[in-house]
Amino acid sequence: MFRGFSTVSIDSKGRMAVPSRFRERLSVVAGDRLVQTLNPLDRALWLYPLSEWELIETKLAALSDFDRQSRRTKQMMRGYATDCELDAQGRILIPTELRDYAMLRRQAVVLGQGNKFEVWDQSTWEAQRDQWLEQVGQADGEPSVTLKSLSL
DSSP states (O other): BBBOOOEEEETSSSSSEEOOHHHHHHHHTTTTEEEEEEESSSSSEOOOOOOOOHHHHHHHHHSSSSSSSHHHHHHHHHHEEEEEEOOTEEEEEEOOHHHHTOOOOEEEEEOOOOOOEEEEHHHHHHHHHHHHHHTTSGGGGOOOOOHHHOOO
């Protein structure tokens, strides 16, 4: 569904233009309606078409509140989830709390991730990407059991 890499600008009001190839897909699957939330694993944001987010919410609801990690994941993802729609110029408004969490400044990177896309501060993304690439082939960079079975 969503794939590819784009650099975008964020204006002083926190508005970001969604890349055109993502807008085209969004209009088909979600009627321009999105849910944005923080990525609990990285300093980035996850943006889902509304229909995909509803599936995620169902999965989150199934997690036990008595498991600390599950409860924290639900609190973070649901607590910061914000509905948004594309404006006439194809932009979304990213709330201050989410911009602060992801350390978003003027330049951002949008990464397609299948059912969602991620938004990273450009310099944060570049540093993280470079760190991950340095780990390729190192002992601590070995693929997990799940990835070892993946044929690309």
